[in-house]
Amino acid sequence: MTSAPDSSAVPTIGVFDSGFGGLTVLRALMRKIPRARFAFIGDTARLPYGSKSRRTIARYAAQSAQFLVQEQKAEFLVIACNTASALALDAIQEAVPVPVMGVIEPGAAAARAASRTGDVLVIATEATVHSHAYAAACRAQGLRALEKACPLLVPLVEEGWTDHPVTTEVIDIYLNELRAEAAGRGLKPDTLVLGCTHYPLLRTLIEHAVRPGVKVIDSAESTAQAVAQLFCERAAPRAPDDGHETEVRCFATDSVEKFEHLGSRFLERPVGKVELIDLGG
Amino acid sequence: MTSAPDSSAVPTIGVFDSGFGGLTVLRALMRKIPRARFAFIGDTARLPYGSKSRRTIARYAAQSAQFLVQEQKAEFLVIACNTASALALDAIQEAVPVPVMGVIEPGAAAARAASRTGDVLVIATEATVHSHAYAAACRAQGLRALEKACPLLVPLVEEGWTDHPVTTEVIDIYLNELRAEAAGRGLKPDTLVLGCTHYPLLRTLIEHAVRPGVKVIDSAESTAQAVAQLFCERAAPRAPDDGHETEVRCFATDSVEKFEHLGSRFLERPVGKVELIDLGG
Numbered sequence: 236m237t238s239a240p241d242s243s244a245v246p247t248i249g250v251f252d253s254g255f256g257g258l259t260v261l262r263a264l265m266r267k268i269p270r271a272r273f274a275f276i277g278d279t280a281r282l283p284y285g286s287k288s289r290r291t292i293a294r295y296a297a298q299s300a301q302f303l304v305q306e307q308k309a310e311f312l313v314i315a316c317n318t319a320s321a322l323a324l325d326a327i328q329e330a331v332p333v334p335v336m337g338v339i340e341p342g343a344a345a346a347r348a349a350s351r352t353g354d355v356l357v358i359a360t361e362a363t364v365h366s367h368a369y370a371a372a373c374r375a376q377g378l379r380a381l382e383k384a385c386p387l388l389v390p391l392v393e394e395g396w397t398d399h400p401v402t403t404e405v406i407d408i409y410l411n412e413l414r415a416e417a418a419g420r421g422l423k424p425d426t427l428v429l430g431c432t433h434y435p436l437l438r439t440l441i442e443h444a445v446r447p448g449v450k451v452i453d454s455a456e457s458t459a460q461a462v463a464q465l466f467c468e469r470a471a472p473r474a475p476d477d478g479h480e481t482e483v484r485c486f487a488t489d490s491v492e493k494f495e496h497l498g499s500r501f502l503e504r505p506v507g508k509v510e511l512i513d514l515g516g
Numbered sequence: 517m518t519s520a521p522d523s524s525a526v527p528t529i530g531v532f533d534s535g536f537g538g539l540t541v542l543r544a545l546m547r548k549i550p551r552a553r554f555a556f557i558g559d560t561a562r563l564p565y566g567s568k569s570r571r572t573i574a575r576y577a578a579q580s581a582q583f584l585v586q587e588q589k590a591e592f593l594v595i596a597c598n599t600a601s602a603l604a605l606d607a608i609q610e611a612v613p614v615p616v617m618g619v620i621e622p623g624a625a626a627a628r629a630a631s632r633t634g635d636v637l638v639i640a641t642e643a644t645v646h647s648h649a650y651a652a653a654c655r656a657q658g659l660r661a662l663e664k665a666c667p668l669l670v671p672l673v674e675e676g677w678t679d680h681p682v683t684t685e686v687i688d689i690y691l692n693e694l695r696a697e698a699a700g701r702g703l704k705p706d707t708l709v710l711g712c713t714h715y716p717l718l719r720t721l722i723e724h725a726v727r728p729g730v731k732v733i734d735s736a737e738s739t740a741q742a743v744a745q746l747f748c749e750r751a752a753p754r755a756p757d758d759g760h761e762t763e764v765r766c767f768a769t770d771s772v773e774k775f776e777h778l779g780s781r782f783l784e785r786p787v788g789k790v791e792l793i794d795l796g797g
Binding site: 279280281286287288291386387389390391393394401404405408489490515 | 560561562563568569572667668670671672674675682685686689770771774796
């Protein structure tokens, strides 16, 4: 049995992604739990997970989770990657002795809170959609979900085209296809879940592209809210403006320069020095 | 010293790529050397190489090369991946005891044969451009080369948008930027090298987008030509229409279904059964 956490101690929260998209989750976590220490790892040597198989993703994700718990002494893990949450949450929970939270369940819970019709659209990577993890999590919340893979959106974000006519056009194409499919199935969706941690950078364009009255749910934001609630049960968060600088260490398995360069866009502040680690492979 | 090859024997040629883009090189090789046996490996568990570091790419590529030589008894290796050719040719040559040919030198040689002005444009992945391997190979041919990374083209090909208005628009944006930069440097380019094995699938769109008189060089085609010349020195190729079915075995490190599905587009015939192998990592 693990001993009860010391509520006066500063918790260390491990945050894991295949790349740096999960920095949108870290950003939301830092705002909501400023007193925590954070250790973030991006498994950039092996990204993207979105097009890989369950077996491979589970093996990669378990290695990153073990690094955060064993080396960085994380007491709580957030899987800030929709694909790994969809395909490897069980494998990660088995690999480490600390609580693990993914981004799918909080996203589905936020969709339930937002939807009146009970019909929800989800956009995500190919592997996340293929797993139907959002459909299952939405069903458990009493919702009907229609999922669509949007493989061009991550490359468009990484190209920096977050406010570009081509990106607007691609989003319109994907959403029109999704709406046509929803209509064909007799669904009346009023909520769209952003099922990939890159998509919050396209939130403005996506909000312009959805029909009036459709709410856009950012699962990064919903996940940070759920984690904050867990920690606030144990200790009140420090006020964000008390001059305290939240402690963050960032690790990557490859290309730390690219991580440092692109990461600040996702984190909305400089990511600082990124440490290179080798997980094998 | 290795013994001289038996010119009457059917040669086994190993072809390596990070994914299945290299199937465009295999397709060209099969046309030019129909009597050979081919073993193709796509390291799909770790793709794409285009955004990874030299050290990581070299390690991955050496493992694939060793598999082709040790397990598949390849007597000759073709690195059907611009990124691996640019960043890891030396490492691969050190890792295996057989001759190894990349796609960069043949591409540069074909550009020299095509260009009258001596000024050449190259489009490729981020890692290939960052290595400046094409610039160096073109310089060795007496050419001046200007390189540009086009990171959206591979995802557009993999989305199947090889004849889509969005792809036309993205190609125009990239080529306009490249032409503006060339003009700023006083270059008069008359040749464009496709420095990525995915790009031959966009050849029609790219040929429409270049200025009249600009020749498009497919480095897959040029490489197959160079390999065929080496083998024809030793034995005459069987006529392509003699009823002989070229022998091909395809291996992948992940997602064989995706390989089988997308691969036929690149190979322009069914890829058949793809065998899953584990290279570790």
